[in-house]
Amino acid sequence: xxxxxxxxxxxxxxxxxxxxxxxxxxxxxxxxxxxxxxxxxxxxxxxxxxxxxxxxxxxxxxxxxxxxxxxxxxxxxxxxxxxxxxxxxxxxxxxxxxxxxxxxxxxxxxxxxxxxxxxxxxxxxxxxxxxxxxxxxxxxxxxxxxxxxxxxxxxxxxxxxxxxxxxxxxxxxxxxxxxxxxxxxxxxxxxxxxxxxxxxxxxxxxxxxxxxxxxxxxxxxxxxxxxxxxxxxxxxxxxxxxxxxxxxxxxxxxxxxxxxxxxxxxxxxxxxxxxxxxxxxxxx
Amino acid sequence: xxxxxxxxxxxxxxxxxxxxxxxxxxxxxxxxxxxxxxxxxxxxxxxxxxxxxxxxxxxxxxxxxxxxxxxxxxxxxxxxxxxxxxxxxxxxxxxxxxxxxxxxxxxxxxxxxxxxxxxxxxxxxxxxxxxxxxxxxxxxxxxxxxxxxxxxxxxxxxxxxxxxxxxxxxxxxxxxxxxxxxxxxxxxxxxxxxxxxxxxxxxxxxxxxxxxxxxxxxxxxxxxxxxxxxxxxxxxxxxxxxxxxxxxxxxxxxxxxxxxxxxxxxxxxxxxxxxxxxxxxxxx
Numbered sequence: 001x002x003x004x005x006x007x008x009x010x011x012x013x014x015x016x017x018x019x020x021x022x023x024x025x026x027x028x029x030x031x032x033x034x035x036x037x038x039x040x041x042x043x044x045x046x047x048x049x050x051x052x053x054x055x056x057x058x059x060x061x062x063x064x065x066x067x068x069x070x071x072x073x074x075x076x077x078x079x080x081x082x083x084x085x086x087x088x089x090x091x092x093x094x095x096x097x098x099x100x101x102x103x104x105x106x107x108x109x110x111x112x113x114x115x116x117x118x119x120x121x122x123x124x125x126x127x128x129x130x131x132x133x134x135x136x137x138x139x140x141x142x143x144x145x146x147x148x149x150x151x152x153x154x155x156x157x158x159x160x161x162x163x164x165x166x167x168x169x170x171x172x173x174x175x176x177x178x179x180x181x182x183x184x185x186x187x188x189x190x191x192x193x194x195x196x197x198x199x200x201x202x203x204x205x206x207x208x209x210x211x212x213x214x215x216x217x218x219x220x221x222x223x224x225x226x227x228x229x230x231x232x233x234x235x236x237x238x239x240x241x242x243x244x245x246x247x248x249x250x251x252x253x254x255x256x257x258x259x260x261x262x263x264x265x266x267x268x269x270x271x272x273x274x275x276x277x278x279x280x281x282x283x284x
Numbered sequence: 285x286x287x288x289x290x291x292x293x294x295x296x297x298x299x300x301x302x303x304x305x306x307x308x309x310x311x312x313x314x315x316x317x318x319x320x321x322x323x324x325x326x327x328x329x330x331x332x333x334x335x336x337x338x339x340x341x342x343x344x345x346x347x348x349x350x351x352x353x354x355x356x357x358x359x360x361x362x363x364x365x366x367x368x369x370x371x372x373x374x375x376x377x378x379x380x381x382x383x384x385x386x387x388x389x390x391x392x393x394x395x396x397x398x399x400x401x402x403x404x405x406x407x408x409x410x411x412x413x414x415x416x417x418x419x420x421x422x423x424x425x426x427x428x429x430x431x432x433x434x435x436x437x438x439x440x441x442x443x444x445x446x447x448x449x450x451x452x453x454x455x456x457x458x459x460x461x462x463x464x465x466x467x468x469x470x471x472x473x474x475x476x477x478x479x480x481x482x483x484x485x486x487x488x489x490x491x492x493x494x495x496x497x498x499x500x501x502x503x504x505x506x507x508x509x510x511x512x513x514x515x516x517x518x519x520x521x522x523x524x525x526x527x528x529x530x531x532x533x534x535x536x537x538x539x540x541x542x543x544x545x546x547x548x549x550x551x552x553x554x555x556x557x558x559x560x561x562x563x564x565x566x567x568x
Contacts, residue, residue: 005299011325012303013302013303013323013324013325014300014301014302014303014325015289015299015300015301016298016299016300016301017298017299017300017301018297018298019296019297019298019299039297040297041295041297041298041479058478061557194342194506194508195325220506222478222504222506222512222513222514222557224478224512224513224514228506228508228513229506229508229512229513229514230506230508230513258558259557259558259559260557260558260559261557261558262555262557262558262561264555265555265556265557265558266555267552267555268551268552268553268554268555269552269555270552271546271548271549271550271551271552271553272549273345273506273543273544273545273546273549274542274543274544274545274546274549275543275544277546
């Protein structure tokens with residue numbers, strides 16, 4: 001019996017390793033290296049350029065938090081744009097809302113979607129929903145000419161290195177602002193406060209977003225397979241405050257069963273540790 | 285240059301590794317193996333029986349959350365019992381309150397305290413405070429004959445294997461209840477919901493506590509070096525509800541600068557993910 005471990009560097013001085021049963025798929029797309037593994041602890045998981053993206057054990061945390069937080073603030077959302085999110089988990093959560101009419105999903109790398117459709121149906125199976133329109137394009141370019149079109153944009157990106165880099169720029173956030181309707185909300189993958197490299201990305205993203213959106217907050221969740229397990233999303237909005245304007249009753253009437261999200265946790269997750277607040281408040 | 289890594293098994297299928305500069309102290313006490321390391325990412329840290337206890341980078345999270353949460357609910361606490369906590373970090377946070385008159389600290393293993401006094405002054409230096417009384421005894425036995433004596437008991441224990449085992453029993457929680465004054469609060473290290481072994485310990489602790497205390501809640505925090513990074517404390521109390529009865533203004537008047545804790549986060553940290561609530565609510 002071979003002893004096989006997947007090891008990821010969370011910093012140059014910290015490693016996280018998962019015992020795997022097999023490394024069953026590997027390909028190099030036009031954009032990145034894609035690898036799929038089967039493990040006892042996390043089920044099937046895949047990496048992009050050697051970084052954990054999605055696994056069957058904790059994907060529910062990330063996908064609950066990227067989707068249900070904005071939907072509880074504006075339960076009337078009809079048109080949504082997902083940028084990135086090639087695994088399909090974010091789109092899957094959106095398809096649970098019958099009230100959502102259109103989900104445009106723009107993923108730069110078709111190979112990620114095709115591999116997830118084959119190997120990770122847990123997240124990818126709802127990409128077949130008739131309201132989901134798949135575009136295999138650069139999200140940065142896609143959003144540029146859209147005006148007043150989406151009620152919600154979810155940026156489900158990789159880190160700001162490689163293909164995800166453009167999704168952390170001021171110009172992109174401005175284009176998102178313009179693409180949103182008057183009560184529009186942008187939620188974006190916002191890195192982590194704990195290790196230095198992630199914290200720098202977090203601070204940069206926030207300082208750009210708050211220059212553009214009248215309301216810009218950050219919320220946290222427990223994501224055990226991401227570096228430090230302390231992960232963040234940004235909530236930027238034209239009119240709605242994510243805490244004051246939550247519609248708890250309306251959201252609860254959807255009757256969605258969720259494993260991580262609930263409306264009490266919604267309010268709680270915006271209460272950040274003091275050191276994180278201080279990093280975000282500093283203008284750099 | 286040698287390449288030296290400290291590796292800890294978080295489950296049999298998950299490993300967490302820290303690059304270390306040196307492994308500079310190792311001893312086997314009457315109770316356990318004690319090891320000290322120096323690292324670039326986490327500064328000095330020590331392990332007991334090969335499990336990370338305290339490091340200079342994230343100890344503030346744990347020590348803020350074990351101490352300031354109960355002090356904001358009852359800022360009039362005068363007499364405190366700390367069980368375990370040999371590193372001194374919990375006692376350190378308590379000494380910051382001038383209003384606290386007595387801190388009895390009962391640590392079964394004197395060797396842990398002596399090593400921390402030598403190698404980890406960041407947490408251990410306030411054990412010299414004149415209000416701190418050190419007892420090198422078994423906490424389980426110590427608390428047995430105490431009646432109506434402490435306003436607050438903090439159980440800063442290891443996992444329920446080895447020396448910490450007795451600190452997770454129904455009999456011990458009942459003795460704590462009896463040792464507390466009429467508005468007494470017990471906060472205890474409550475493991476984690478994410479990996480199965482930790483989750484079993486979490487459920488057992490909670491089901492025992494809620495049989496004994498009229499109020500029994502659980503709160504969460506981000507502890508990057510503990511398995512999964514998703515860690516919990518239990519808050520059990522004779523009269524105070526940890527959310528409704530928070531005294532924000534009174535606590536803020538103490539003027540303590542904290543890096544993790546704040547009174548908004550206090551309320552937020554009791555809002556647990558749905559799957560954690562469901563595990564805690566189930567009677568097993």
